[in-house]
Amino acid sequence: PTLQDAWYFGNKLKQYSIAEQGAIAFPVFVILLSTMIPISLYVTVEFVKIGIALFLEQDVKMYDEETDRRMRARTSNLVDGLGQVTHVFADKTGTLTRNEMVFKKCYVDGVKYGEASSFDREICTALGATENKKLVDFLRCMAICHEVNAELEDAKSSHTHYITVDGEKSGL
Known part of the structure; x- marks a missing residue:
């Protein structure tokens, strides 16, 4: 007897090709065996990192017009470090931005x-x-002095002193 002869399947049993069976069986076995194989969590995390890297490579905003190339993830650790970046303040050498900051x-x-x-419109209206x-x-x-730090006079006062990098209070 074969599966097609089983009464509980009726006539709804579909024949799958070897490739389809493999595509269905692989994730099923990963899920079933993940509780038995302790390394499976590490493997799963690596698959997720690779998936995120593929999504990053497809991002249309990660495209360089000068070289006509998209972003390319060369390592899966890229995603780990990317989540920790909160601010990019300066690029003094211009190596990252080619001195084209927006x-x-x-x-x-x-x-x-x-x-x-609406930034341009807001600034022009306010100006x-x-x-x-x-x-x-x-x-x-901002146009004249690019290197100024703002410091409060004291904790109780709201008066702010603007100090240049060399320590002078003539930043503004």
Whole structure:
């Protein structure tokens, strides 16, 4: 007797090719044997990392127009380090950005500028208003002085001193 002869399957049993059987059996065996093989968690994590790396390679924003190449993940450890990056503040040598940095957002005097794609419109509207002296000063300082640290005068005061890298208080 064969499986087709079994009464409980009826006529609904489909014949699968060897390739289809292998494609179905592999994940089934991985799931079934994962409780018996302690290394399976490590293998599963590696498969997930490879999957994420493949998704990153397909990201259209990870494309370099100059070289006409997409991002290429050469290691599965790329995903581990990528999740830990929160801010990229400066690229003094220009090796990463080729000195082509794009200013996206800023926070001046309690107002956040730069939500979504309306940043240019927001800044131009705010600069047109005469009462936005702090915003004008902020943008002027960004254009003139690129290396300034803001420090509070003391914990109780809200007055801020702007200090240059060489320690002078003449940053602004």
